[in-house]
Amino acid sequence: MNKKAPKKSLTSTDYFIEVRHLTKKFGAFTALDNVNIGVKPGEFVSILGPSGCGKTTLLRVIAGLEQQNSGSVWIQGNDVSREPVANRQLGIVFQSYALFPNINIINNVQYGLRQMTAPARRERAQEMLELVGLSDQADKYPAQLSGGQQQRVALARALAPNPSLLLLDEPLSALDARVRARLRGEIRSIQEKLGVTTIMVTHDQEEALTMADRIVVMDQGQLMQFADPQQLYGAPANTFVAGFIGTMNFLPDCRHQDTTTVRFLDYSLESRPPEGFSAPEQITTLAIRPEHVRIADDQDRSSNILRARIEQIEFRGSVSRVMVRVLHLAGHPSAHQIEIDLQPKAVDQLQLDARHDLDIYLPPKHVLAFSDSLSLGAGQSHAA
Amino acid sequence: MDVRSFPSFNVPKRVNIHVNSYRKDWHWRLLTILILGTIGAGLWVATSKVNYAWRWNRVPQYFVYHHEFVKRAHYDSRVIEIEAIGDSTTVTIRNQFDEVESFVIDSDTLKVFPDENIFAGDLIGSTFKWEIGPLLYGLGVTLWISAISSIIGLIIGLITGLCRLAKNVTLRQLSIIYIEIIRGTPLLVQIFIVYFFFGTVLNIDRMAAGIAALSIFAGAYVAEIIRAGIQSIPKGQMEAARSLGMNTPQAMVHIILPQAFKRTLPPLAGQFISLIKDSSLVSVIAITDLTKAGREVITSTFATFEIWFVVAFLYLTLTSVLSQVIAWVERRLAVSD
Numbered sequence: 001m002n003k004k005a006p007k008k009s010l011t012s013t014d015y016f017i018e019v020r021h022l023t024k025k026f027g028a029f030t031a032l033d034n035v036n037i038g039v040k041p042g043e044f045v046s047i048l049g050p051s052g053c054g055k056t057t058l059l060r061v062i063a064g065l066e067q068q069n070s071g072s073v074w075i076q077g078n079d080v081s082r083e084p085v086a087n088r089q090l091g092i093v094f095q096s097y098a099l100f101p102n103i104n105i106i107n108n109v110q111y112g113l114r115q116m117t118a119p120a121r122r123e124r125a126q127e128m129l130e131l132v133g134l135s136d137q138a139d140k141y142p143a144q145l146s147g148g149q150q151q152r153v154a155l156a157r158a159l160a161p162n163p164s165l166l167l168l169d170e171p172l173s174a175l176d177a178r179v180r181a182r183l184r185g186e187i188r189s190i191q192e193k194l195g196v197t198t199i200m201v202t203h204d205q206e207e208a209l210t211m212a213d214r215i216v217v218m219d220q221g222q223l224m225q226f227a228d229p230q231q232l233y234g235a236p237a238n239t240f241v242a243g244f245i246g247t248m249n250f251l252p253d254c255r256h257q258d259t260t261t262v263r264f265l266d267y268s269l270e271s272r273p274p275e276g277f278s279a280p281e282q283i284t285t286l287a288i289r290p291e292h293v294r295i296a297d298d299q300d301r302s303s304n305i306l307r308a309r310i311e312q313i314e315f316r317g318s319v320s321r322v323m324v325r326v327l328h329l330a331g332h333p334s335a336h337q338i339e340i341d342l343q344p345k346a347v348d349q350l351q352l353d354a355r356h357d358l359d360i361y362l363p364p365k366h367v368l369a370f371s372d373s374l375s376l377g378a379g380q381s382h383a384a
Numbered sequence: 385m386d387v388r389s390f391p392s393f394n395v396p397k398r399v400n401i402h403v404n405s406y407r408k409d410w411h412w413r414l415l416t417i418l419i420l421g422t423i424g425a426g427l428w429v430a431t432s433k434v435n436y437a438w439r440w441n442r443v444p445q446y447f448v449y450h451h452e453f454v455k456r457a458h459y460d461s462r463v464i465e466i467e468a469i470g471d472s473t474t475v476t477i478r479n480q481f482d483e484v485e486s487f488v489i490d491s492d493t494l495k496v497f498p499d500e501n502i503f504a505g506d507l508i509g510s511t512f513k514w515e516i517g518p519l520l521y522g523l524g525v526t527l528w529i530s531a532i533s534s535i536i537g538l539i540i541g542l543i544t545g546l547c548r549l550a551k552n553v554t555l556r557q558l559s560i561i562y563i564e565i566i567r568g569t570p571l572l573v574q575i576f577i578v579y580f581f582f583g584t585v586l587n588i589d590r591m592a593a594g595i596a597a598l599s600i601f602a603g604a605y606v607a608e609i610i611r612a613g614i615q616s617i618p619k620g621q622m623e624a625a626r627s628l629g630m631n632t633p634q635a636m637v638h639i640i641l642p643q644a645f646k647r648t649l650p651p652l653a654g655q656f657i658s659l660i661k662d663s664s665l666v667s668v669i670a671i672t673d674l675t676k677a678g679r680e681v682i683t684s685t686f687a688t689f690e691i692w693f694v695v696a697f698l699y700l701t702l703t704s705v706l707s708q709v710i711a712w713v714e715r716r717l718a719v720s721d
C-alpha cells in the first residue's frame with residue numbers, strides 16, 4: 001500500500017532477494033519498466049497479471065535466463081545481475097515442467113546433485129520424492145506419469161539441491177481444476193516446511209490469493225501494487241488492481257464537489273477517505289464491490305443512495321447476483337450498471353424481479369476513490 | 385523385447401489398425417497383385433520380343449566359385465609314394481636332381497600311378513577351394529565405403545550442426561558456406577574434384593578420395609538434420625539443465641543431444657540409406673564397388689540384364705537391412721515415451 005506507516009525499516013540487506021530499477025526491452029516492446037521489488041526471507045510472493053504483462057520476464061530476469069537492459073538483481077545482499085543461472089543457487093519449476101524425458105524420475109531428481117557421491121545423491125533424491133509423495137514412481141519415465149505427478153517431480157527436482165530461492169513459473173496452469181486445487185495446498189505446505197523463499201508467477205488470481213504471503217500485481221511491464229492479499233482486495237492502489245482482483249463496480253466520470261463528496265451523474269456521493277493522494281479534487285472514479293452494495297431500507301439516510309432498475313438476476317448458489325442499471329434522479333436510465341451480491345433468501349424476501357425499480361445504498365466506508373494519475377504512481381508501493 | 389523383464393516399463397501398445405481389415409479389403413489386395421503381375425508379364429513379353437537369352441545360371445559363379453589349383457611336376461620325376469588320407473592324397477615324387485617333392489591333392493583328381501615316370505609339366509592332380517567372386521567382393525567394398533563414410537559423415541555433421549547453432553559468427557558462417565557448397569553441387573562432380581584435384585595435390589589414393597567425398601557430402605546433410613533436431617527440443621530443457629548447475633556444453637551432451645538423436649533417427653536413417661546408394665558413384669574413379677563389379681562381370685558374361693537386376697537386388701538388401709536395424713533402435717529408444 002502506498003505511504004503506509006512503515007512497521008520496520010528494511011534496508012536492502014534485510015531482503016532475501018531484491019530487484020532494483022529493472023528494465024527489459026524486446027526490440028521496441030518494453031516488457032519490464034523500472035520494476036522494484038523486495039522479498040523477505042522465507043516469504044512466498046506471487047507475481048500476478050494478465051498475459052503479456054511482463055510477469056514471466058521478471059521471473060526469468062531474476063533467474064538469470066534473461067539479461068536485463070538496466071537495473072540489478074540482488075540475492076542475500078550480493079549483486080548477481082551478471083551471474084549465469086547456474087551460479088544463482090535457484091530451483092526453478094517451469095511451466096512445461098521441462099522434465100528430461102530420456103532419463104527416469106529418480107535420475108531427473110538427482111540431476112542437480114552432481115557434486116555429491118552416488119549413494120548420497122540417491123538418498124537425497126528418494127527423500128525429495130517422499131516429500132512430494134512419489135517415492136514409488138522412482139524408476140518410471142516422465143511420460144508415464146500424469147500431469148500432476150510430473151509437476152511434483154519438477155518440484156522435487158528443483159528442491160533437491162537445497163536452493164536458497166525457489167522460482168515457480170505458472171506451475172499449475174497445465175493441470176485440471178481439481179488437481180490444481182490439491183497441489184496448491186501441497187506446494188504451500190512443502191514451501192513452509194522447508195522455509196525456502198519462493199516467487200511464483202501466475203495469471204490465476206485465486207491461485208495467488210490463496211497461496212501467497214504477498215502479491216506483485218503487474219500490468220504492461222509496470223508494477224501496479226505489491227501487497228498482501230487482504231490489502232489488494234480491500235484497498236487496491238489503483239483502478240487496474242481494483243478491477244483485476246475480484247469483481248468491482250466502477251462509477252467513472254466523477255467530479256469533485258466539496259471536501260467530502262463527489263458528484264456522480266446527478267447524485268452526490270461520499271467515499272472512504274482516499275489513500276495515496278491527498279487532494280479530493282483528483283477523484284475521478286469511485287468503486288465498490290458487489291457484496292458491499294445494499295438494498296436501501298427506510299433507516300438509510302438520504303446520502304449515497306442511487307435510484308436503480310433491476311435488469312437481471314443470476315442465481316449463483318451461495319449468492320445471487322443482481323444487475324441493476326443506475327437511473328437519473330428524474331427516472332430515466334443512465335449508461336452505468338452496478339452488480340450487487342445478495343443472499344438468495346433476501347432476493348425472495350424483497351420479491352425482486354427484473355424491471356423492478358429500487359434504491360441502492362453504497363456505504364461510504366466501502367466506496368473507494370481513485371484518480372487517473374494513480375495507476376502510474378504505484379511503482380513505489382514496495383518501499384512501504 | 386520381453387516386456388515382462390521390465391515390469392515398470394509401460395511399453396505403449398502398438399495398435400495395428402490393419403488387423404481386422406484383411407478380410408474387408410481383400411479385393412484391393414488382389415488388385416495390387418494383379419497389377420504387379422501384369423507389369424511382370426508385360427516385361428516378359430517385351431524381353432522375349434528382343435530375343436534375349438536369359439542365362440541366370442551364369443550368375444552364381446560371380447558370387448562364389450570353386451577355384452581349381454592345378455598341381456604339375458616341375459621336372460622329370462618318378463612317383464615314389466601315393467598315400468590317401470580321407471579325401472586328400474599326398475603324392476611324393478623324386479625328381480631328376482634326386483630331390484623329393486610332395487604334393488597334396490584331392491583324391492578324386494589323382495592322375496598318376498605309383499612308380500610311374502612323369503615329365504616336367506605333367507598333371508599330378510588338383511585341389512579346389514571356394515573363393516568369393518567379384519559381386520560379393522564389390523558388395524563388401526560398397527558396405528565398407530558406406531559404413532566408414534556414414535561414421536565420418538556423422539561426426540562431420542554433428543560438429544557442423546553444432547557450429548551452425550553457435551553464438552560465434554565465424555563458426556556459423558563457415559558451416560553455412562560448407563553446407564551450401566556441398567548441397568549446391570552434384571556428388572559426381574564432388575567425387576571428381578576430390579579425386580583429381582585433392583587426390584593429386586594431397587597425394588591420396590582413390591579409396592581414401594572416394595570415402596572423403598562421400599563423407600563430406602553426407603556431413604552437409606547430416607548437419608542440417610542435427611541442427612533441426614536440436615532446435616526441435618524445447619528451450620526449457622536447456623534452461624532446466626542450466627538451472628540445475630550445468631554449463632551449456634554439459635547440458636548439450638547430457639540432455640539435448642540424446643533427445644535430439646532420438647528425434648533425428650528417422651531422417652538420419654534416410655540419409656545413410658541414400659549414402660549406400662550414392663556410393664555407387666565412386667565406381668567412376670575405378671573403385672571396385674558393387675556397381676563397378678557388376679560392370680566388370682557384364683563384360684565377361686554379356687548377361688547384362690541379369691547382372692543389373694542382381695546388383696539392384698543387392699543394394700535393396702543392404703538398404704532394407706539398414707532400415708530394419710534403425711527401426712529396431714527406434715523401438716528400443718521409444719521406451720521413455
